[in-house]
Amino acid sequence: MLIQILLIVSVVALLFLFLRHHGKSKTAAGVKIGFSVFMLFGVLAVLLPGEVTAVANFLGVGRGTDLLLYGMIVAFGFATINTFLRFKELELRYAKLVRAVAIQNSKAPNEEVKPTDTSVV
Numbered sequence: 001m002l003i004q005i006l007l008i009v010s011v012v013a014l015l016f017l018f019l020r021h022h023g024k025s026k027t028a029a030g031v032k033i034g035f036s037v038f039m040l041f042g043v044l045a046v047l048l049p050g051e052v053t054a055v056a057n058f059l060g061v062g063r064g065t066d067l068l069l070y071g072m073i074v075a076f077g078f079a080t081i082n083t084f085l086r087f088k089e090l091e092l093r094y095a096k097l098v099r100a101v102a103i104q105n106s107k108a109p110n111e112e113v114k115p116t117d118t119s120v121v
Helices: 002-023 029-047 049-059 064-104
Strands: none
Touching: 002 029, 029 049, 029 064, 049 064
16 A cells, blocks of 8 residues: 555656646657656556556456556657657757857958068078
């Protein structure tokens, strides 16, 4: 019973933190909905483990814990790809910013440089 309370409080806290920072990150609404549904499924799995096993059996998986593991593998893959794509986007933005700053701070080449006389007499 205590573990169920701790797990549910943890899931609700994660969901709250994720949804609270909506103004600071440009997370798509679909990602937020998907994360919320995933967290809701986690709460249901804690409260009704027998039902998760029934869903797993319906889907052709032996145990509910295996179904949860498979779901976590998919979620981890999604999070990894999402993070990779965000880093690539930031990398491109930084490159554009560096180019713009370099162009803005560039100096015009000096006017004609006079060669020095190095002839030997």
